[in-house]
Amino acid sequence: MKNFFKILAVLVLAVSIPFVCMAENAAETTAPVRVAGLKGPTGMALAHMITVDEGNYDLTLVAAPAEVNALVISGQVDIAAVPINVGSVLFNKTEGGVRALSLITRGMLYVLENGDSIHSVADLEGKTILNAGQGATPEYVMNYILDTNGVKANMEFEAEHAAVASKAIEGLADVVMLPEPLVTQVLMKNPSFRKALDITEEFAAAAQKNGFADAQLSMSVVIARKEFVEAHPEQVAQFMKDLEASIAFANENVADAAKEIAALEIIPAAPLAEKALPSCRLVFVSGAEMQAQAAPLYDILFAANPASVGGKVPADEYYFQ
Numbered sequence: 370m371k372n373f374f375k376i377l378a379v380l381v382l383a384v385s386i387p388f389v390c391m392a393e394n395a396a397e398t399t400a401p402v403r404v405a406g407l408k409g410p411t412g413m414a415l416a417h418m419i420t421v422d423e424g425n426y427d428l429t430l431v432a433a434p435a436e437v438n439a440l441v442i443s444g445q446v447d448i449a450a451v452p453i454n455v456g457s458v459l460f461n462k463t464e465g466g467v468r469a470l471s472l473i474t475r476g477m478l479y480v481l482e483n484g485d486s487i488h489s490v491a492d493l494e495g496k497t498i499l500n501a502g503q504g505a506t507p508e509y510v511m512n513y514i515l516d517t518n519g520v521k522a523n524m525e526f527e528a529e530h531a532a533v534a535s536k537a538i539e540g541l542a543d544v545v546m547l548p549e550p551l552v553t554q555v556l557m558k559n560p561s562f563r564k565a566l567d568i569t570e571e572f573a574a575a576a577q578k579n580g581f582a583d584a585q586l587s588m589s590v591v592i593a594r595k596e597f598v599e600a601h602p603e604q605v606a607q608f609m610k611d612l613e614a615s616i617a618f619a620n621e622n623v624a625d626a627a628k629e630i631a632a633l634e635i636i637p638a639a640p641l642a643e644k645a646l647p648s649c650r651l652v653f654v655s656g657a658e659m660q661a662q663a664a665p666l667y668d669i670l671f672a673a674n675p676a677s678v679g680g681k682v683p684a685d686e687y688y689f690q
Contacts (some may be wrong), residue, residue, distance in 0.1 A: 401424065401425055401426055401427040402425060402426050402427070402447050402448060402601075402604055402608055403426075403427045403429070403445065403446040403447045403448070404419070404426050404427065404428050404429070404446060404447070404448045404449065404450075405428075405429045405430075405431065405437050405440050405441070405446040405448070405449040405450070406428060406429070406430050406431075406437075406449070406450045406635070407430070407431060407432070407433075407434065407437060407450060407451070407452075408430055408431070408432050408634065408635055408636075409548075409550070409635065409636070410474055410477055410548065410549055410550065410588070410589070410645075410649040410651075411450050411451070411452065411473070411474065411588070411589040412430060412450060412630075412633075412635040413474075413619060413626075413630055413635055413636070413642075413646065413649060413651060414450060414473040414474065414589070414591075414612065414615060414616050414619065414651050414653075415428065415450060415612070415615060415635075416615065416619065416626060416629045416630045416633055416635055417614070417615040417618040417619060417626060417629055418611040418612060418614065418615035419615075419633060420629045420632070420633070422611055425607075425611070426608075426611075428633070429446060430633065430634065430635065434451060434452055434455050437449050437451050437455070438451075438455065438458070438459060438462075441459055441463075441467065441592070441594065442459070442462060442463060444594065444596075446594075447593060447594055447597040447601075448470070448591060448592070448593045448594075448597070448608060449591070449592055449593075450473060450589055450590075450591050451589065451590060451591075451592060452506065452588065452589060452590075453472075453506065453587050453588055453589060453590050453663065453666065454505070454506055454667075454670055454677050454678055456469050456590040456592045456683070456687075457667055457670075457678040457679050457682065457683045457687070458677075458678060458679035459592060459679070460592075460679065460683045460684075460687045461678070461679030461680055461681060461683070462679060463594075463595075465595065465684070465686060465687070466594060466595050466596070467592045467593065467594055467595060467687070468592060468593050468594075468595055468598050468686075468687065468688070468689040469590050469591070469592050469659065469663070469683075469687055469688050469689055470590075470591045470592065470593055470605070470608075470609060470612075470655060470689050471590070471591050471609065471612060471613075471653055471654060471655040471659060472585075472587040472589070472590050472652060472653075472654040472655075472659050472662065472663060473589045473590065473591055473612070473616065473651060473652060473653065474587065474588045474589040474649060474650055474651055474652065475569050475585060475586060475587060475588065475650035475652055476510075476567075476568050476569030476572060476585075476586035476587070476588055476650065477548045477549040477552075477569075477588055477648060477649050477650060478507060478510070478546060478547070478548050478568035478569065478586075478588075479546070479547060479548075479549075479552050479564050479565075479566065479567055479568060479648075480493075480498065480544065480545070480546050480564075480565045480566035480568065481537060481544070481545050481546075481547060481552065481555060481556070481562045481563065481564060481565060482543065482544050482562065482563060482565040483537070483540065483542075483543040483544070483559075483561050483562050484543060484561075485563065487544065487565035487566060488565070489566075490514060490515070490518045490520055490566065490571055491518065491520060492565075493515065493520050493522040493544075493566075494520050494521060494522065495521070495522065495523075496522050496523070496544050497522070497523040497524075497525055497543075497544060498511070498522055498523065498524050498525070498544050498545065498546055499524075499525050499526075499527065499533050499536060499537075499542040499544065499545045499546070500524050500525070500526055500527075500533065500545070500546045501526060501527050501528065501529055501530040501532065501533050501547075502526075502530070503526040504674065504677075505677065506588070506670065506677070507546060507548075508524065508526075509669070509670055509673035509674065509677060510568060510572055510586060510669075511524065511546060511568070512524075512673065513572070513575060513669055513673065514568070514571045514572060514575045517575035517578055517579060518575065530547055530548060530551055531551065533545050533546075533547055533551075534547055534551040534554055534555050537555045537559060537562060538554075538555055538558045538559045539559075540559065540561075544565075546568065548588075549645045549648045549649045550636055550641055550642065550644075550645030550649070552564070552645070552648060553641060553644045553645040553648065554641065554645075557641075557644070568586065569585075569586045569650065572584075572585075572586040573585060573586065576665060576669070581665035581668075581669075583661040583662055583665065584662065584665035584666055584669070585662040585663075585666070586666065587652075587654075587662060587663055587666060590663070591612065593605060593689070598689065605689075609655065612653060613653040616651045616652065616653045617653075619646060619651050620651055623643055623646050623647065624643055626642075626646060627639045627640075627642035627643035627646060630642040630646075655689070656688070656689075656690055657688075657690070659688060660685070660688040663688075664682070667682040667683060668682055
């Protein structure tokens, strides 16, 4: 009788183990994808997918890129929307431990003028441009445009873009360079300012002069941890489909998207988000096209300051195909 019960116990255990494993695997595959995003235009691309597929994604919104870096490096998130240069920095810091899934925003930088004298890069000759992001992408991009066009201008810096916007609104600066949505905020609060130059267009023109035919000023990229990409290919594929649909929704349904963006506190108010959204240039560019557009920008940033991309341009394996 004792032997009978021993055999029965073994049989029960043998039958139950596969079901336990199946349950664990089901829990693993259905767990929400942990996504990090930045407040502002970088997070706009995520708004619709987070709103309509809330159960599939666990969103963490932060204010500064350094906070996203920590979440990715520590493995607390699976996927993150980050500034374009931060993607390369993380690739190098993690020794190839992240993959770029998609570019999600084109350049959203503009030169604003209190007046009507600037209509080309040449018109910046001798002007003083108030900017933020010293030692970062905005400075390097503007220097690249000025150098390519042989223009000498002075750049002064504030610590934050918000401080630049405040000075423009108060009439304490005549020429400023700002990203959205602060561009829209300045134009709404001080109508004497106008958009003088679109930095995205000027960068593309300068890059073409230097032989970078496919270069685009992309400001944000979605990256994923390599381990997550390899372990969960189906969830990555679904994420990319949802991301593409989310961006399409934002571009085609601006008013509704603005409400979703404000509800998630990505942008503080729906009216501001609605006015700024068209100028934020949300895009979905992946695969070989992503690499063709982003690689020249990384080369240009590296030439300006290797530290801006983490010490070296990312290798081909960085680009998820």
